[in-house]
Amino acid sequence: MAKVKRVARCFHCGAILQDTDPNMKGYCPEELLTNQSRVEDSVLYCQTCFDMFKDINSGELNHNIDEDIMHILDDAVATDAMVVWVVDTFTFNGTLKKSVVNKIQNLRVAVIATKKDLLAKYTTEKHLEKYVRYCFLEAGIDPVYVKAVGGKEEKQYAEILDTCIRNSEGRDVFVIGYTGAGKSTLLNRILKVYKNPTRRSVRVRNYPKTNIEVFTIPLSNSSNMYDLPGFDLDIxxxxxxxxxxxxxxxxxxxxxxxxxxxxxxxxxxxxxxxxxxxxxxxxxxxxxxxxxxxxxxxxxxxxxxxxxxxxxxxxxxxxxxxxxxxxxxxxxxxxxxxxxxxxxxxxxxxxxxxxxxxxxxxxxxxxxxxxxxxxxxxxxxx
Ligand SMILES: Nc1nc2c(ncn2[C@@H]2O[C@H](COP(=O)(O)OP(=O)(O)OP(=O)(O)O)[C@@H](O)[C@H]2O)c(=O)[nH]1
Ligand SMILES: [Mg+2]
Structure with missing residues (x-):
């Protein structure tokens, strides 16, 4: 793998910072540039701008995800539920949010990689699934199942439903993922091959102690599949x-x-x-x-x-x-x-x-x- 580093620029004039020639554009003392954590986290100025401005601050990006979703995931952990993590293959890199990974890493996690059709010309399904599995393993989750889907072919959705029912062992299944990852589309397609084994109906209901309305599909008399709203796509x-x-x-x-x-x-x-x-x-x-x-x-x-x-x-x-x-x-x-x-x-x-x-x-x-x-x-x- 290649080495990657963030290239520091002067926050004021935009010059690429360098520590070799004080007379050239973008000069910044070596001790500032070589301190990697400082380069990654701080606002840096070239010497010329530093001499002119000393009091400018940068804002931090807000990486909080919705508290209600985290609250629901607390329930998932407490009941040893199953999680279906839906990832959009076109918007995939970096979507494995650390706070979510940490919370659910001991649960059974199935990964559904959607929008395969957008990549179909260039990438094979096998490679895509291997790559997605590798990224989850790297993040600390060993998925029980990884499936790349796209299009309406019913067979793939019947297989996903079967896998969820088998792996959940009578417990709830929480469908999570980033906004627009394709969770609701996936569940709508699953509904086409779904046969309700209960007397309860498929419905939208308020999830207890949250402000979230969740689409709920009964899987057995005591378990449901829940379509949660998406996390913020902040990356x-x-x-x-x-x-x-x-x-x-x-x-x-x-x-x-x-x-x-x-x-x-x-x-x-x-x-x-x-x-x-x-x-x-x-x-x-x-x-x-x-x-x-x-x-x-x-x-x-x-x-x-x-x-x-x-x-x-x-x-x-x-x-x-x-x-x-x-x-x-x-x-x-x-x-x-x-x-x-x-x-x-x-x-x-x-x-x-x-x-x-x-x-x-x-x-x-x-x-x-x-x-x-x-x-x-x-x-x-x-
Ligand atoms: N091409 C393609 N588009 C898809 C696929 N799955 C979902 N989409 C599109 O992606 C968009 C978002 O899909 P949704 O199912 O609403 O996504 P979501 O994860 O439920 O989104 P939130 O509820 O906002 O979190 C829609 O325009 C879908 O038509 C797929 O497999 N292929
Ligand atoms: Mg949705």
Missing amino acids: SVVGKVENDVKKCIVPKKSASMHRFTVDLGESIVLGGLAAYSVVKGRPSKYSIFVSEKVDVKKIKYENLDAFLLKNNDTKANKPTSKRFMSFHDYEVFEYAMERDGLLHDIAVEGLGWISFKGEGQTIRITIPKGVAIKETLAKVKK
């Missing part, structure tokens, strides 16, 4: 943009592929939302996968900041968001790849991903603040 571009932008970036069909040869000092810009830039390396082939409504363009890296600012007015490279108007709204990460010749992916959560061969290059990624990125060995069919 995805989808959760950070306006509704019209959201509609552009979530693909309706499979993601579109754009191919570029990218040279040192060039950037690939995805709408006005993110960019991949090669800051070390030789010309190489890169494939970018995004929704068909996201414009993808190659520009010079030195023009990237200016391009993003100008594009917010001209909207030439769509979509843009009014929430990302200055470089303060973006973060920069850097991936130093090994020369392993293997195919790698780097995904920007909720927006898309780039695929390329590891050739010792360094790739800088500019993304909206708080959005997750993930690098993996690609499981993409050639």
Whole structure:
């Protein structure tokens, strides 16, 4: 795997910080830059700006998830219930929220990866399930079942229902996942193959001691399957943009592929939302996968900041968001790849991903603040 580090920028002028030449742009004393926890958590200034401003603070992102959902999960733990964690394969990386993982890791967890149809052209079902299982194991959950679904074919939903009934052993089943992951769609499809074994009806009811209305499907006389509301999508571009932008970036069909040869000092810009830039390396082939409504363009890296600012007015490279108007709204990460010749992916959560061969290059990624990125060995069919 490649080494990744956050590239620090001056909070005021946006210069990439460096500790080698005090006379060049972006100089910052070495002791500040080499203290990794400081670089990750703090606002840093280049020396020039530091001398001018000393009292600016940055806001923290609020990563709290809904208390009611956590309260319901307390019940799940207390009753040794089963959890079905629905993940959206297109908006997957980083969605395994630590607080939820910690709470449910001793329960039986089935994972349903939805929207397989959006990736179908490029990824096989087996690889997808293997990758999702690997990510859950890495996070600390050993799923009893992992299934990638998409489309309406009834067989897959009958299998999921059977698995839930078998593994829950007469206890409740809680269906959880991020907003828009596909929980309700999944349950509606399950209902098509469901036969009610009880005298109770399928209904929406208030979950005790919460303000949450839950869709409830009886599984036995003493157990139900509950469709919970989604957690906040705070690590995805989808959760950070306006509704019209959201509609552009979530693909309706499979993601579109754009191919570029990218040279040192060039950037690939995805709408006005993110960019991949090669800051070390030789010309190489890169494939970018995004929704068909996201414009993808190659520009010079030195023009990237200016391009993003100008594009917010001209909207030439769509979509843009009014929430990302200055470089303060973006973060920069850097991936130093090994020369392993293997195919790698780097995904920007909720927006898309780039695929390329590891050739010792360094790739800088500019993304909206708080959005997750993930690098993996690609499981993409050639
Ligand atoms: N292409 C595709 N779209 C899907 C699939 N599953 C769900 N969707 C779409 O994803 C969107 C969100 O689906 P929902 O089922 O409402 O998601 P949810 O997890 O219940 O969302 P919340 O209740 O807000 O947490 C809808 O537009 C669905 O049509 C799928 O397998 N493939
Ligand atoms: Mg729902």
